[in-house]
Amino acid sequence: MHDKPNLLARFLLPALFLLAGRAxxxxxxxxxxxxxxxxxxxxxxxxAADPYAAYxxxxxxxxxxxxVLEMGYILGQANLQGFTDIVYxxxxxxxxxDMDGYPDYGDVGADYRVxxxxxxxxxxxxxxxxxxxxxxWRHVSLGLAAHLPSASLMRMELENPYIPYYVxxxxxxxxxxxxxxLAIQPVRGVYLGIGAQLRTRxxxxxxxxxxxxxxxxxxxxxxxEPEVVGxxxxxxxxxxxxxxxxxxxNFGFLLDLGALFEPDDPLHDAFGHxxxxxxxxxxxxxxxxxxxxxLANGHVTFDDQDLLLSSLLEEPMEVELRDMTSFYDPPQxxxxxxLGYSGLVLAGDLTWVRWxxxxxxxxxxxxxxxxxLAGTSVTIQSGYEYPDPDFRDTWTLRVGGVFSYxxxxxxxxxxxTELFLRAGYAFVPSPVPDQxxxxxxxxxxxxxxxxxxxxxxGRIKGFSRGPVRLDIGGQYHVLETRTVQKxxxxxxxxxxxxxxxxxxxxxxxxxxxxAGELWAVSVGIQMSFDDPKPWPxxxxxxxxxxxxxxxxxxxAGRQPTPPPATExxx
Numbered sequence: 320m321h322d323k324p325n326l327l328a329r330f331l332l333p334a335l336f337l338l339a340g341r342a343x344x345x346x347x348x349x350x351x352x353x354x355x356x357x358x359x360x361x362x363x364x365x366x367a368a369d370p371y372a373a374y375x376x377x378x379x380x381x382x383x384x385x386x387v388l389e390m391g392y393i394l395g396q397a398n399l400q401g402f403t404d405i406v407y408x409x410x411x412x413x414x415x416x417d418m419d420g421y422p423d424y425g426d427v428g429a430d431y432r433v434x435x436x437x438x439x440x441x442x443x444x445x446x447x448x449x450x451x452x453x454x455x456w457r458h459v460s461l462g463l464a465a466h467l468p469s470a471s472l473m474r475m476e477l478e479n480p481y482i483p484y485y486v487x488x489x490x491x492x493x494x495x496x497x498x499x500x501l502a503i504q505p506v507r508g509v510y511l512g513i514g515a516q517l518r519t520r521x522x523x524x525x526x527x528x529x530x531x532x533x534x535x536x537x538x539x540x541x542x543x544e545p546e547v548v549g550x551x552x553x554x555x556x557x558x559x560x561x562x563x564x565x566x567x568x569n570f571g572f573l574l575d576l577g578a579l580f581e582p583d584d585p586l587h588d589a590f591g592h593x594x595x596x597x598x599x600x601x602x603x604x605x606x607x608x609x610x611x612x613x614l615a616n617g618h619v620t621f622d623d624q625d626l627l628l629s630s631l632l633e634e635p636m637e638v639e640l641r642d643m644t645s646f647y648d649p650p651q652x653x654x655x656x657x658l659g660y661s662g663l664v665l666a667g668d669l670t671w672v673r674w675x676x677x678x679x680x681x682x683x684x685x686x687x688x689x690x691x692l693a694g695t696s697v698t699i700q701s702g703y704e705y706p707d708p709d710f711r712d713t714w715t716l717r718v719g720g721v722f723s724y725x726x727x728x729x730x731x732x733x734x735x736t737e738l739f740l741r742a743g744y745a746f747v748p749s750p751v752p753d754q755x756x757x758x759x760x761x762x763x764x765x766x767x768x769x770x771x772x773x774x775x776x777g778r779i780k781g782f783s784r785g786p787v788r789l790d791i792g793g794q795y796h797v798l799e800t801r802t803v804q805k806x807x808x809x810x811x812x813x814x815x816x817x818x819x820x821x822x823x824x825x826x827x828x829x830x831x832x833x834a835g836e837l838w839a840v841s842v843g844i845q846m847s848f849d850d851p852k853p854w855p856x857x858x859x860x861x862x863x864x865x866x867x868x869x870x871x872x873x874x875a876g877r878q879p880t881p882p883p884a885t886e887x888x889x
Contacts, residue, residue: 345496346393346444346839347374347466348648349487350794353448354391354841358771358792359719360743362668364655365573365596369845370450373462373500376598376655377512378571380452380462381502383847385785387452391843393466395444395492399429399798399835402483402761404827420818424827427483429761429835433493444492444839445469458504462514466496478679480705481824483759483831486679486751498569508578512571516603517564523609526557531617572597592659602676603648612637649673662724668717674710674750706758710750719743719769735777741792743769754831755806759824761833763801769794785847796837804830 351357353371364376370389372379406415409425417423432440446468454460478484500514533549576590614635653670721741745767751760771792805825813820821827 345466345494346395346446346468346492347448347464347496349837350393350395350444350839350841352464352466353389353450354771354790354792354843355721355739355741355773356792357393357794357839357841358741358743358769358790359666359721360717360745360767360769360794362655362666362717362719362743362745364598364653364666364668365594365657366655366664366666367573367596370452370462371448371464372452372512372571373450373464373514374496374498376571376573376596376653377462377498377500377514377569378502378510378573378596378598380460380500380512381458381504381510382573382575383452383460384454384457385452386454386848387450387785387845388848389448389450389843389845391448391790391841393444393446393448393839393841394442395837395839397431397443397488397835397837399431399485399488400833401429402427402759402826402831405483406821406825406827407482407823415821415823420814420816422819422821422827424821429483429485429488431485431489431492440469443837446492448841448843460502462500462502464498464500468493468495479824480679480708480758480760481822483761483824483833485762485833485835486760487749487762487765488835488837500569500571502571508575510571510573510575512569512573514569514571516567516569516600518567518603522561524557524559525555525609525611526614527553527611528556528614529553529616533617534620567601567603569601570599592657592664594657596653596655596657598653598655600651600653602650602673610637647678649676663720663722665720666718668715670715670717672713672715672750675712677708677710677750679705679708706756708758708760709752710760711752713748713750715745715747717743717745717767737775739771739773739775739788739790741769741771741773743767743794745769749801753803755803757809757822757824759831761801761831762798763833764799766797766799767794768797786845787847788845789843790845791840791842793840794838798833798835798837800832800834802830802832 351361352374353369355369356363356367356371356375359366361375363372367375367379368382370380370387403426404424405427406422406424407427408415409423415423432443446466448464448466450462450464452460452462478489497517498514499517500512502510502512504510530552531549533551535546535548574595576593576595577587580587580590612635649672651670651672653668655666655668658665719742721739723737723739725735725737727736745765747765747767749762749764751762754760769792771790773788773790775786775788777786807829809822809825810819812818
């Protein structure tokens with residue numbers, strides 16, 4: 320009799336966990352935003368001055384004096400090595416061994432493309448990227464950078480750390496990302512910015528009722544276990560899901576050393592094209608709450624006695640899942656430097672990522688005890704008690720360069736035309752320790768090669784007052800082949816039947832290997848429009864001599880020079 324509520328829970332509890340699954344990070348975290356930034360491998364903390372600076376370094380948007388709009392599209396494919404002969408529940412019976420006690424095993428794929436009705440999308444990642452800068456006055460600007468994936472704006476899925484998968488790639492192509500920012504130039508050469516990552520948290524209320532009709536009777540031979548015939552019908556009486564907005568703060572600082580010295584100052588020659596940048600991105604932790612009520616009714620025939628299931632349970636089963644992590648991206652601090660000379664700009668970034676605080680999205684382990692009127696009780700266990708991921712903090716190195724030159728003379732309708740050649744390199748270490756134990760996080764170190772090309776017209780008559788630039792950028796990621804020997808002590812004949820018992824996720828060969836590659840290509844257009852409104856007269860007097868009216872290009876096509884002040888502004 321005690322097995323009946325347990326059987327009921329096996330069908331109903333998994334539905335609750337499916338409502339609180341995992342949504343991975345975004346394509347910007349993996350590849351970047353904007354074809355010019357992607358072409359430099361993301362080494363733009365001290366260089367960011369386009370609309371996507373709202374994502375990389377919020378302070379950078381204050382460098383631009385015009386309304387700037389940017390739109391692009393990104394396309395990418397991941398080819399990750401799958402895993403063979405992995406012990407897991409292939410037939411969904413809740414066991415990792417067959418009827419004879421031998422391990423149940425199969426292959427585990429690593430194709431994380433999203434699709435409808437079981438059909439995978441053509442590409443791993445595809446989406447629209449949008450950016451905008453709106454100067455409020457000449458020293459204050461608003462910015463926005465957004466990524467809209469094509470396949471799915473938000474996907475939710477639970478993880479099982481025992482089954483091999485790539486943490487950095489799983490679902491990173493399935494989340495909308497938006498980063499608003501506000502930046503100010505308080506004094507000449509100094510830029511401060513504050514931004515945020517827009518996010519949502521899910522709150523769910525669920526009420527499930529069920530009707531159970533189960534009958535047990537002796538076998539025809541009178542020997543063996545009694546036969547059980549019955550049905551369990553479950554209905555969702557109420558389901559309310561709401562997405563509540565939330566913000567993760569970002570901060571940025573940028574120091575243009577060249578702006579601190581006058582052009583005739585000897586130090587200007589040494590530091591005229593040097594800038595330093597610092598960007599802090601707070602942790603992106605999205606939680607999910609689920610409140611569920613499960614009602615059980617029906618008839619149970621057991622040993623020729625009819626029982627109402629509703630009279631067996633003292634009260635409905637209440638399930639509360641609190642602060643389940645449905646998405647987590649760790650905090651990071653980026654330090655950047657920019658160096659420029661005669662059309663060549665070099666940039667470097669060193670980024671610290673606090674992976675040691677990583678929290679994976681798993682079904683929490685819980686025990687629910689159902690008390691009966693007859694004085695008996697049934698304890699239902701769900702989920703696993705997973706060990707701590709024990710990830711380590713990492714330092715990511717990024718370097719990039721852009722060379723600009725003007726191959727053609729100024730045209731009447733286009734102004735000065737420039738070409739930009741970009742290249743970049745990054746080394747992204749894996750935070751995952753050797754997976755010798757029960758868990759199987761399979762990420763390895765990544766090497767990133769990047770490149771890009773851009774062409775900029777000074778203006779297009781009748782279309783834009785400022786520069787118009789077309790860009791294309793791409794990246795190629797290579798995952799280092801990583802083979803780990805599993806702890807042989809995890810395999811033992813625990814029940815004494817002479818057959819070795821393998822834990823869930825264990826490779827039959829005793830070792831597990833990860834490897835793979837990813838490529839991504841982005842194209843985009845950037846346009847500059849009208850000047851911002853001038854500061855009030857009193858504010859202009861206060862800042863007289865503290866800021867430059869005209870900000871020269873840094874050679875990367877990122878700082879359109881504004882026209883001279885009009886008579887009304889003087």
